[in-house]
Amino acid sequence: MTSASVDESTRLAMYRDMVRARDFEQRAYDLFLEGVVQGTTHLGLGQEAVAAGFAAAMRPTDMTFCTYRGHNHTLLRGAPMPALMGELAGRKTGICGGKGGSMHLTDVPNHAMGSYAIVGAHLPIAVGAAWAGVLRGTDQVSVCFFGDGATNIGAFHEAVNLAAVWKVPVVFVCENNLYMEYTPIGDVIAVEHPAADRASAYGLESIIVDGNDVEAVHDIAVETIERARRGEGPSLVEAKTYRHKGHSRADPGKYRPDDEVAAWLERDPLTISRRRLEADGVAGDTIDAIEAESMIEVDSATEATRNAPPPDPATLMTEVWADGGSEWRN
Amino acid sequence: MAELTYRAAVARGIAQEMERDPNVVLIGEDVAAAGGVFKTTEGLFERFGPNRVRDTPISEEAIIGAIMGAAMNGLRPIGELMFSDFLATCWDIVANQIAKTRYMTGGQVALPLVIRTANGGGNRFGGQHAQSVENWAMAVPGLKVVAPSTPSDVIGLMAAAVRDPNPVVFFEHKKLFAAKQEVPEGEIVDRLGAATIRNPGSDVTIVALAAMVSVAEEAAVVLAASGVSAEVIDLRTLVPLDTKTLLESVSRTGRLVTVEENPRLCGWGAEITSIVVEEGFWHLDAPIVRVTTPHIPLPAAAELEDLAIPSSEQVVAAVQRME
Known part of the structure; x- marks a missing residue:
């Protein structure tokens, strides 16, 4: 991996994206402890390079489908941070009006087509959306992110097979963070690599990328997205990464060996990226400025969320149907 | 045509x-x-x-x-x-x-x-x-x-x-x-949420859906022969549900039988019954009767399956038992 494969402005943009995702989720964690963020959160702290590398390689009209661990993906497709923070806190200002919550962040105007909280369910949905793009001649690609645990559920296999048979422009991205929830993925698969070792069953190439190296991710993203856009069909990418926190808010992650955690923290994607930028001559001030701007954005979103009202009670009964209502009888 | x-x-x-x-x-x-x-x-x-x-x-x-x-x-x-x-x-x-x-x-x-x-x-x-x-x-x-x-x-x-x-x-x-x-030839476009009265009547309302509509219609013919005028409503859509047609019919007939092919518990007839009891209770002259498939999985053998799925005879008997 040579950093020369990506131009400097893209590298800085990806670093900025990773910092914003990191700061946003760290703040979400703090606000949960404070009782401002409600319900649950599934943080992608430590996995930012996968989101940033792909987001930078996508066209604005390409579609993202992600999971309940999807704050970073939704943010990095362009969703406004105050609207995401508002949704986590169940406020009127939330991007789904408070009806979705942390696990269902969606921003259709920016083609973040949803965060899906049933493991594996969104893979066939991503396939259908990409297929529709082919029929309508929109030149869109779907990028579908999921965890290692999803590779054992039926919908994964049904969707990857259908996409391969129909040559649908979709890139499946397995964020392999080594644990499905509390159990190591290695304990529940008969192969070494949960996604890459299954690829051949669908006639696909086995692709593994260092998911903590944003430039490596970006390279593979460009390659697979362009392959999809050329009509050459889907790809299945396995990005090896690690979550810094537990599975969800209820999980301190104590089942992971200390030395394993320490080794992965050492390979923090932000640290790797910053070191590389500095080694390539980017001024420390430039990087510091990116970090300071991010913190201002997060502070501003936090302030807006603290001041935002709860949803209007009348919205309880809206948006079941396309007419905006919920009536089921005359 | x-x-x-x-x-x-x-x-x-x-x-x-x-x-x-x-x-x-x-x-x-x-x-x-x-x-x-x-x-x-x-x-x-x-x-x-x-x-x-x-x-x-x-x-x-x-x-x-x-x-x-x-x-x-x-x-x-x-x-x-x-x-x-x-x-x-x-x-x-x-x-x-x-x-x-x-x-x-x-x-x-x-x-x-x-x-x-x-x-x-x-x-x-x-x-x-x-x-x-x-x-x-x-x-x-x-x-x-x-x-x-x-x-x-x-x-x-x-x-x-x-x-x-x-x-x-x-x-x-x-x-x-x-x-x-x-x-007829040519385009046909209907709308969701409108029930149809298949057979007008004045003594009892029989509500049915899909294959149960013809069962209800057969029952109405038999009942007519014994002097009972049965109104048969084909719901056509469950959601949206045309409760207006249903409640208006019951307000005229005072009696309601639902005929549904799904198993007994939580079948759609139970929801219909609930609506009519809550909103049309004072029009009722007799308890509502639900005719359903029993609460069992369906058997394969002809003799058993025919026993399970509601028949016109069951519907006639249900109406005749009403006061």
Whole structure:
């Protein structure tokens, strides 16, 4: 991996994206402890390079489908941070009006087509959306992110097979963070690599990328997205990464060996990226400025969320149907 | 006018909408060159080609998930589930994804799609290919539920379902595929949420759906011979539910019998009963009677299946027992 494969402005943009995702989720964690963020959160702290590398390689009209661990993906497709923070806190200002919550962040105007909280369910949905793009001649690609645990559920296999048979422009991205929830993925698969070792069953190439190296991710993203856009069909990418926190808010992650955690923290994607930028001559001030701007954005979103009202009670009964209502009888 | 089977009406209804709107597509198992296992999609592949009429693997989650994604990105897809029993294999996509996504996203996502499926018993197929499961779909907020009883309604309600901007589960009854009716040429477009009075009457209201409509009509003929005037209402759609037609009828007849093919517990007749008790209680002259399939899985043997599914004799007996 040579950093020369990506131009400097893209590298800085990806670093900025990773910092914003990191700061946003760290703040979400703090606000949960404070009782401002409600319900649950599934943080992608430590996995930012996968989101940033792909987001930078996508066209604005390409579609993202992600999971309940999807704050970073939704943010990095362009969703406004105050609207995401508002949704986590169940406020009127939330991007789904408070009806979705942390696990269902969606921003259709920016083609973040949803965060899906049933493991594996969104893979066939991503396939259908990409297929529709082919029929309508929109030149869109779907990028579908999921965890290692999803590779054992039926919908994964049904969707990857259908996409391969129909040559649908979709890139499946397995964020392999080594644990499905509390159990190591290695304990529940008969192969070494949960996604890459299954690829051949669908006639696909086995692709593994260092998911903590944003430039490596970006390279593979460009390659697979362009392959999809050329009509050459889907790809299945396995990005090896690690979550810094537990599975969800209820999980301190104590089942992971200390030395394993320490080794992965050492390979923090932000640290790797910053070191590389500095080694390539980017001024420390430039990087510091990116970090300071991010913190201002997060502070501003936090302030807006603290001041935002709860949803209007009348919205309880809206948006079941396309007419905006919920009536089921005359 | 030409005589048309219910089976052929399915293909005609789909063709009518595919002809009108290039965004209408059809996918499912064996729906293309084979014309469907029930021959309900015959001719569509030849007419509209492989881009718009597509065979899928035996992958129900992929079929229904794909139409959801396609609907999110500008198509108006129709997905076929060969048997309605198979809804259980993709219930997550139907009940958790399709039904909830518009609400959960604060209205960001529209899902104009139709899930077509062959429903109901009477063909000796046994427990996993014969259930009547329209009440499953009715129980989920966010799904419209249609179950036509005649060829003409198949066309008109198919058009309404395809044109509806919401997800619709469209139950085609297997026992009715061979049923025939004179159907006019040209476009037929109906609307969802309107029940039809199949047989006007003044002494008792019999509410039915799909294959149970003809059962209710047969019962009405028998009852007429003994001087009882039965009004038969074909609900046609469970969601939206036409409670006005229902309550107005009961206000005239004072008696209500529901005839449903789904098993007893939480069948749609229970919801109808609840509505009439809450809102039409003072019109009632007798307790409401529900005629249902017993709360059992369906058996295969003819003698047993016939005992299980409501018959006109059971409906007549239910009415005759009323005060």
